[in-house]
Amino acid sequence: MKFLCAIVLLVVAIAFAAAGDLEDELNWQSYKAKFHKRHRSKDEARRKANFIKRQKQIEKHNKENKEWEMGNNLFSDMTDEERKGMLGAKPVPRKERFLNPGYPIEERALPISIDYRSDKCMQPVKQQAECGSCWSFAAVVPLEFNTCKKTGTPVALSEQMLVDCDTYNYACEGGDYTNAWKFIKEKGGIMINSSYPYVSGTTLTRGTCKFSSTSVAARVSTYGWTMPYPNATVSMQYLQSYGPLPSAMKVLDSLYQYKNGVYSDSACIIADENQVDHAVVIVGYGTTTTTPAIPYWIVRNSWGTTWGNLGYMAIKRGVNMCNIESWTAYVEVV
Structure with a gap:
């Protein structure tokens, strides 16, 4: 039996x-x-x-x-090494940040929420592919947005120009968005994307610089870090006054599979503000209608529209989650 x-x-x-x-x-x-995945046998x-x-x-x-909520995306079948290859924030050391601080801004009542995602000046989410060029995408977003606000015409700018030409940063090996603005200001502007399209996701290397002043579509006037930091209210004020704010954050394993909701991870409350490895752009903020209510940032990524909520995410606001409130910066255009 x-x-x-x-x-x-x-x-x-x-x-x-x-x-x-x-x-x-x-x-x-x-x-x-x-996800249109094809692999060798x-x-x-x-x-x-x-x-x-x-x-x-x-x-x-x-x-x-x-x-x-988590979900499957382009990262689901990747190795850890491949996933880390799409990180590339290397912001300047803290002491150097005070050399170019933000200007004091007029204190005024803040709206309950801001959301630039649907603004006509916000370009579609882009895909950096297997290249640590997130810094270039973070640098470009506010330039596109602010140039459009000034001219009234949407514009797509060239991340590839920065990858190939920017001598202050390191192409697919990483960089800093404020250094990118420094380079653009000294170079005389950044080219339009149609004249210098993005290919670094396939080449993985810095190519020959093909800069042409005839295709320049945006120029940098001033830029700096939001001060004091980390301070969520200050960042909200800059967001209202200057538009989208690039920032850097620490990426934990949990973030790769993010799909929807307000992201938080207790392991991402980090004492060392220099622990960041990925550049993103804050494009808004709000508060959930749940009980208890959760304040959040709206963050634009450069991992394509199949990641997160069509390329965007919400991350808990006011606690410096993943150090995102320590590295906000702003830029103005000519």
């Missing part, structure tokens, strides 16, 4: 294992189709294993956390 029970249990276990394997395979095939098993591991993390998180 005991032997028979053991046989039955073994059969049931095999059936469940087979069902699990089938479900994993169906999920894997669905993921590849949705020798890489298929490794990529699938990465995906299955992340799928289990997503399911566990979404069962336990109701403030924000």
Whole structure:
């Protein structure tokens, strides 16, 4: 009798294992189709294993956390090394920040919320691909936005020009958005994207600089860090006065699979403000209608529209989550 029970249990276990394997395979095939993933046969098993591991993390998180949701995206089958290759914030040391501080701004009543995502001057979310050029995308967004506000005409500017030409930064190896503004100011402007399109996601290297003053579409006037920092209210005031604010943040493993909701991670409350590795842009703020209400920043990323909420995320505001309130900066155009 005991032997028979053991046989039955073994059969049931095999059936469940087979069902699990089938479900994993169906999920894997669905993921590849949705995100247009094609792998060499020798890489298929490794990529699938990465995906299955992340799928289990997503399911566990979404069962336990109701403030924000994880989901599959372009990172789901990547190695840790590949994911880290899309980080590239290398901001200037703290002591150097005081050489170019922000100007005092007029204190006035702040609106309950700001959201620049749907503004006609905000360009569509872009994709830096497998290149640590997030700094260039963070530098370009406020230039596009503020130039449009001045001229009334939307404009897309060239991140590739910065990757190829900017001698203050390090192309796909990382950089600082304020150094990018310094370079643009000295160079005489930044070119329009149609004259210098982005290709670094495929080349992974700094190319030959093809700068042409005839295609310049924006020029830098002044720039600086928001002061004092970290201070959420100060950043909100600058956001209202100067438009989108680039910042740098620390990326934990949990962020790669972010999908929706107000992101927070207790491990991302960091004592050392210099622990940052990715450049993003704050484009708004608000507060949830939940109980308790959660204040948040609206953040634009450069990982394409399949990441997060169509390329954007909400992150908890007022606690310097992932150091995002320590590195906000602003820029004005000529």
